[in-house]
Amino acid sequence: MANIMIVDDSPIFRRSLREIFESAGHRVVKEAEEGQEAIAAYTQGGIDLISMDIQLPGMDGIETVRRIREQDPKAIIIMISSLEQRSKVYEAIRLGAKHYITKPFTDEKVIEVLAAVLKAGGKETIAGEAPSEQLKEQMIRPVPRRELLKLDVPALSELPFELSIQDDLAELSIHRHITDGNIRYLHSCLQGLLYYRKAKYLLIIEEPILHEDGNGLLFDFVSTVRERQGTVGIIAEDPGYFIPLQAKFKHCVYRSRAEIWW
Structure with missing residues (x-):
């Protein structure tokens, strides 16, 4: 079980992520709406992993990642981005974020990424000191899916x-x-x-x-x-x-x- 902080300015997305994390047996110990609040909360300790939205009011998610990683180079951060922000994920990964999830996300995808990062024990998963051009291209372009996703349309x-x-x-x-x-x-x-x-x-x-x-x-x-x-x-x-x-x-x-x- 991990102690998680959710950083997102949308109450709806925070609620959604909280439900997914808790359903997977983890504990959400802190929620933050903007970067300065997230940095202050992380300084207090007790947080094993951070989910970080890129688009935040004031200080954006990328700058927040930079400051948290300066404070603690071992901080485990997963980026949350929309499709049009995928090119920005490269900068967050370069600064030390461990993985990323693209909105709109599914429960399965969030749990899959979370499990992969925690299994790695905080080691680099897709991140590195200098991500390769191949990795950069992969993050900017949509990754082909192995299975065709289908919409579940209710009556x-x-x-x-x-x-x-x-x-x-x-x-x-x-x-x-x-x-x-x-x-x-x-x-x-x-x-x-x-x-x-x-x-x-x-x-x-x-x-x-x-x-x-x-x-x-x-x-x-x-x-x-x-x-x-x-x-x-x-x-x-x-x-x-x-x-x-x-x-x-x-x-x-x-x-x-x-x-x-x-």
């Missing part, structure tokens, strides 16, 4: 929501209660929407979200969009649900479309 009757995207507006209507049986669909949908970075988001909640984790996902999503200076609005049709949402989010909660000024 429409199982979905608690409907999603439509037109122009720059992504509209998500939640028309059924969120339950243990369908919350994974909501998680996947909200996580996917965060890749649609230039969109305006409108969440229409026809049925109040009474599920604790469902509310947590909603709060994480709105907070993440706001942190990225994005635009998000919520229409709560139930008067009893409108009041707590308005108390939580203030100006972005509406009773109907007619109230939306943006």
